[in-house]
Amino acid sequence: MNPEIQELLVAYRVVRPALFPVLPAAVLTLFGLLALLVDVFELGRTRGPAEGETGTPIMAPYLALIGTALALGCVGWQAARLETAGGPYFSGMVVLDGFGVFLSGVVLAGTLLTLLLTIGYCRRHDIHLAEYYHLILMAAAGMLIMVLAGNLITIFVGLELMSVGVYVLTGFRRTRLRSVEGALKYFVLGAFSTGFFLYGMALVYGAAGTFDLAGIRDAVSVPPASPVLLAGVALLIVGFGFKVALVPFHMWSPDVYQGAPAPVTAFMATGVKTAGFAAFVRVFMSTFDGLADQWIPVLWALAVLTMVVGNVAAIRQDDIKRMLAYSSIAHAGYLLVALIAHSDIGTAAFLYYMAAYTLMTMGAFGIVIVLGEKGTENTSIERDYAGIAWRHPLLAAAMALFMFSLTGIPPTAGFVGKFAILSAAVNSGHVPLAVLLVLTSVISAYYYLKVVVSMYMRASEREPIRSQVPAMAAIALLIAVVGVLGLGIFPGQWVEMARASVVAVTGLP
Amino acid sequence: MSEVGVGHYLTLSAILFTIGAIGVLTRKNAIIVFMAIEIMLNAANLAFVTFAMSIGDLGGLVMVLFVIAVAAAEAAVGLAIIVAMYRHRETVNVEAFTAMRG
Numbered sequence: 001m002n003p004e005i006q007e008l009l010v011a012y013r014v015v016r017p018a019l020f021p022v023l024p025a026a027v028l029t030l031f032g033l034l035a036l037l038v039d040v041f042e043l044g045r046t047r048g049p050a051e052g053e054t055g056t057p058i059m060a061p062y063l064a065l066i067g068t069a070l071a072l073g074c075v076g077w078q079a080a081r082l083e084t085a086g087g088p089y090f091s092g093m094v095v096l097d098g099f100g101v102f103l104s105g106v107v108l109a110g111t112l113l114t115l116l117l118t119i120g121y122c123r124r125h126d127i128h129l130a131e132y133y134h135l136i137l138m139a140a141a142g143m144l145i146m147v148l149a150g151n152l153i154t155i156f157v158g159l160e161l162m163s164v165g166v167y168v169l170t171g172f173r174r175t176r177l178r179s180v181e182g183a184l185k186y187f188v189l190g191a192f193s194t195g196f197f198l199y200g201m202a203l204v205y206g207a208a209g210t211f212d213l214a215g216i217r218d219a220v221s222v223p224p225a226s227p228v229l230l231a232g233v234a235l236l237i238v239g240f241g242f243k244v245a246l247v248p249f250h251m252w253s254p255d256v257y258q259g260a261p262a263p264v265t266a267f268m269a270t271g272v273k274t275a276g277f278a279a280f281v282r283v284f285m286s287t288f289d290g291l292a293d294q295w296i297p298v299l300w301a302l303a304v305l306t307m308v309v310g311n312v313a314a315i316r317q318d319d320i321k322r323m324l325a326y327s328s329i330a331h332a333g334y335l336l337v338a339l340i341a342h343s344d345i346g347t348a349a350f351l352y353y354m355a356a357y358t359l360m361t362m363g364a365f366g367i368v369i370v371l372g373e374k375g376t377e378n379t380s381i382e383r384d385y386a387g388i389a390w391r392h393p394l395l396a397a398a399m400a401l402f403m404f405s406l407t408g409i410p411p412t413a414g415f416v417g418k419f420a421i422l423s424a425a426v427n428s429g430h431v432p433l434a435v436l437l438v439l440t441s442v443i444s445a446y447y448y449l450k451v452v453v454s455m456y457m458r459a460s461e462r463e464p465i466r467s468q469v470p471a472m473a474a475i476a477l478l479i480a481v482v483g484v485l486g487l488g489i490f491p492g493q494w495v496e497m498a499r500a501s502v503v504a505v506t507g508l509p
Numbered sequence: 510m511s512e513v514g515v516g517h518y519l520t521l522s523a524i525l526f527t528i529g530a531i532g533v534l535t536r537k538n539a540i541i542v543f544m545a546i547e548i549m550l551n552a553a554n555l556a557f558v559t560f561a562m563s564i565g566d567l568g569g570l571v572m573v574l575f576v577i578a579v580a581a582a583e584a585a586v587g588l589a590i591i592v593a594m595y596r597h598r599e600t601v602n603v604e605a606f607t608a609m610r611g
Binding site: 153156157160164167168171174177178180181182183184185187188191192194195196198199201202203205206209210211254255258259322 | 556571594
C-alpha cells in the first residue's frame, strides 16, 4: 500500500477514539453540508427566490432526517459504551457522561420531531430551500456541543452555533413582517445576552485562571469568593437567563415565538431550551458547587418571578403560539426549581422533566403546525380552535392530551415530571418554592384548559379549516402521544434512567 | 505619572461594556444598536486579553479569536436581518417594528 495512505490510517486509528463523544455532532454537520451540496446539483428545478413561489420538492429534508436518525443511533451507541468510554476528551473540552448523553438524546429527539413536522409545513407554504434544513442541523450540532461541553469556550462556541442558526430560521419567512420582526428582536436580545455571557466568562476566567469547568471548580472551592468571581457568576446567570427565558430576561420570547415559523418555534421551545438549561445546570451544579450559598438565593428569586409572571401573563393570550411561549417561560421556572434543589434527585428530576417537556411541547406545536393553512397559521384560540373537535376528533384529542400533560394532570408525563421536581424541592427543604409551583400550576390549568374548552365546547364561527395531516407529521404526533402517555403511565424505567444518568457523570463528579 | 496597569485596562473594559449596554437599551436605530453590541463584545475581548496577560495563560487570547470569528458571523446575520427589516418598512428604526405586543 502507498506509505502515505498507511500513515493516514495510523493517524486515523490514533484520532478515532477521541472522536467518539462528538460523533453525533459530526454526523449532523456532515449531513447539513451534504444537504447544501446536493441542493446545488439538483439541476433543472425551479428555485423560488422566496417563499410562495412554486418550487420543486427537494432532497434536503430527507438527508436531514437520515442524518438526525443516524446521530440518534450514535447517541444510543454512546449510551451503551458509557461505562468504558465515558470521561473527558480533547483535554477536557468535551465531557462524555450520562447527563450529556441523556440530554443529547432529548435534543435529537426534538430535532427529529421538528424535521418530521417541518416537511409538511414547508410544502404547504412553498418553502423549498435546502438552507432551512441545513440551519436546523447545524443548530442541533451546536446544541449537542453545548450539552457535552466541559469548558466555557466549548459552551460559548456551541451556544453561538446554535443561536446564529436560529436567528436566521426565525426570520426565514422574510416576506412576512412578523417573521422579520421576530428575528430582529431575537437577534438584538440574543447578541445582547451574548455580551453579558462573555463578560461573565472573562471575569470568571480572571478569578480562576482557566476556562476548564473542572479547573474553575477547583479554583473557586477555596473561600472566600472574590468579588470579581461573584460578578462573573452574576453575569453568567444573566446570559443563561436570556437564553432559557427566565423572567426578567424573557421579554423577547413571546414576540419571537409568535413571529417565527411554527416548526422553528417548536425547535426553539424544545432544543434551544434543553441545550441552554444543560449548560446552565452543568456549570452551576458542578463548577460553582462551592458557591451554592451565593447563587441559590438569586435563582430562587428568579424562579419565583418566572413561575408567577409566566403563568399570569399566559392567561391573557389568544394567540396559541404566544400562549405556548409564556407557557414555556413558566416551565423554565419549574426546571429552575429542580436546579435550586441542588441535589442528585433534583438533577434527575431535571433530566426527566426535560424529556417530558420536549415531548409535550413538541406535540402541542405539532397540532398548531398541522392546523395551519396555506397563507395563514390559524393561531387564534377563540376563533380558529373553536369546534375543532367535531371536524378533527383525533387532532383535538391529542391536543387535549398535550394540554393536560402541560398542566400536570395524571396519567401524563407532565404529572410525573412535576411530581419529581416537587419531591426534589421538598427533600432539599425548599417547601415555599414547592407550594408556589403547585399554586402556579393551578393558574396554568386555566389557560391550558381554555384551549380544550374552545375545541370541545364552542361552535365554530369561521369556515372550516381544510387541513390534511401529512404522513410525516402524523408519525411525529404519534411519537409525541405515545411518549407523553408512556412516560406518564410507566415512568419507573425512565426515572431510573434519569437517576443512572446522574450517577454516570464521570468527568465532573 | 503612574504606569498603566491591569486595573486601568479592566476599568476601561468595564466602561466600554457599560457604554455598549446603555447604547443597546436607549438607541432606536438598529445599526447603532448593533454597533453598541459590538462594543460590548470588544469590551469582553479587552478583559480577556488583560486577564490572559496578568495570569500568564494563553487561554484568554485563544478565546478572543473565537469571539472575533463569532462576532463576524453575527454581523453577517444581523445586517441581513436589518436589510430584511428595511424592505418591509423603509426604515431601520426599531420602534417601527411593533406588530406583536402584549
